[in-house]
Each structure stands twice: as C-alpha cells, then as structure tokens.
Amino acid sequence: MDSAISSFRPSAIVVMGVSGCGKSSVGQGCADALGWPLCEGDAYHATESIAKMSTGIPLDDADRAGWLDRLAALLTPEAATGGVVLTCSALRRKYRDRLRAANPRLGFAFLSLDFDQALERVKSRPGHFFSPALVANQFATLESPTGEAGVLTLDATRPLADLVAEIAAWARPAAPRAADRHAGDIA
Numbered sequence: 001m002d003s004a005i006s007s008f009r010p011s012a013i014v015v016m017g018v019s020g021c022g023k024s025s026v027g028q029g030c031a032d033a034l035g036w037p038l039c040e041g042d043a044y045h046a047t048e049s050i051a052k053m054s055t056g057i058p059l060d061d062a063d064r065a066g067w068l069d070r071l072a073a074l075l076t077p078e079a080a081t082g083g084v085v086l087t088c089s090a091l092r093r094k095y096r097d098r099l100r101a102a103n104p105r106l107g108f109a110f111l112s113l114d115f116d117q118a119l120e121r122v123k124s125r126p127g128h129f130f131s132p133a134l135v136a137n138q139f140a141t142l143e144s145p146t147g148e149a150g151v152l153t154l155d156a157t158r159p160l161a162d163l164v165a166e167i168a169a170w171a172r173p174a175a176p177r178a179a180d181r182h183a184g185d186i187a
C-alpha cells in the first residue's frame, strides 16, 4: 500500500469493479472483519434495471442516476456512523464522484480483474440475474479509478482472505501505539 493511500483512513468503503470481480464476496468479508454493516448495491437497482440486465441490455447513465442517489444516501456521515461497506460497480468517474459528494471520507476498494476471468466467473455462477452477454459492456464502461484519491486497487485473483485483510487494515482505526497510550503518564 503506498503512503498516500495508507495515510487516508476511510469512514465508509465502496467495494467496486465489473461484474464478477468479487464485490459481494469481498464486501461481506470486509463487513464481517470490520463489524460494519454491508449494503449490497444490487438491492437498490430499480426493478426495470434488473429486468434489463437479466435480458442482456446494459444500463445507461439515466438508469444508474436514481440508483446512485439511493446509494449516496447510505453513505452520508450521518447514515454511515460507525462505518459501512457498500458493494457498487461504480464503473465511471462521475458515478464515483456522485458517491464522494455524499461523504468526503469515502474509500474505494477496486477489485481489478481481466475480461476473460470476469466472463469465466459470471458464466460459472448459477442463479444470478446478470447476463454474461453484458461483461464486455462492463469493461467498455469502466473508467479505471486507479490514481484517484482514496482508491485502493487490488488484484481480484488474490485469495479472498488476503483481499479482505488488506481492505480491513486500511479502514480499521489504528491501535494506539504503546508510547502514545502512556504519554499522559509521563509528565
């Protein structure tokens, strides 16, 4: 983790990336590790949007606008007191900026995966609404967040436990150092 990212401590985390990158799996692990509630972004899509994706029609900016507004409301400092983990594709810069507007201490954990691996994962996952035909569109829409402030980029092929541990360490308030704990005792 580079120093810019390790000095930024998020008060809420969005686990982001294309379909199949591991948002739900990693998000659940982070929520458990941190003791923060998990908000599954897919649960906030309009019914029409789920129907579109199920039939292989990609969402556009208009479809995502109301969804992002609903997600932003979950991330405000008031709503996210004590921390929250949100799973959200957040594919474009302007979608991320919409969420950042709700909470300036928002961190993004970007699970980076290549097309072939994402397609393989989406195809081999039974019972999910998302059509494998849309994976190419996910990559066409993705504007990589790497280099933006408050973004931790991770290789999504790493073991799940490693990914969770790195994200949780980023978000967890640092334990006070022994020297600081006893500072008051040294008059």
Ligand SMILES: Nc1ncnc2c1ncn2[C@@H]1O[C@H](COP(=O)(O)OP(=O)(O)OP(=O)(O)O)[C@@H](O)[C@H]1O
Pocket: 017, 018, 019, 020, 021, 022, 023, 024, 025, 026, 042, 087, 121, 122, 124, 125, 130, 156, 157, 158, 159, 160, 163
């Ligand atoms: N680090 C990992 N290593 C191996 N397999 C993984 C890893 N993370 C997730 N998977 C597997 O990849 C598949 C997709 O994971 P998951 O459903 O969490 O992704 P997602 O980004 O939430 O997908 P979607 O956005 O389409 O719901 C699942 O079968 C999951 O078990």
Ligand SMILES: O=C(O)[C@H](O)[C@@H](O)[C@H](O)[C@H](O)CO
Pocket: 018, 019, 020, 042, 059, 064, 088, 089, 090, 091, 130, 138
């Ligand atoms: O912005 C989008 O196109 C959507 O959020 C998709 O990414 C899917 O909802 C998700 O990946 C499937 O779970």
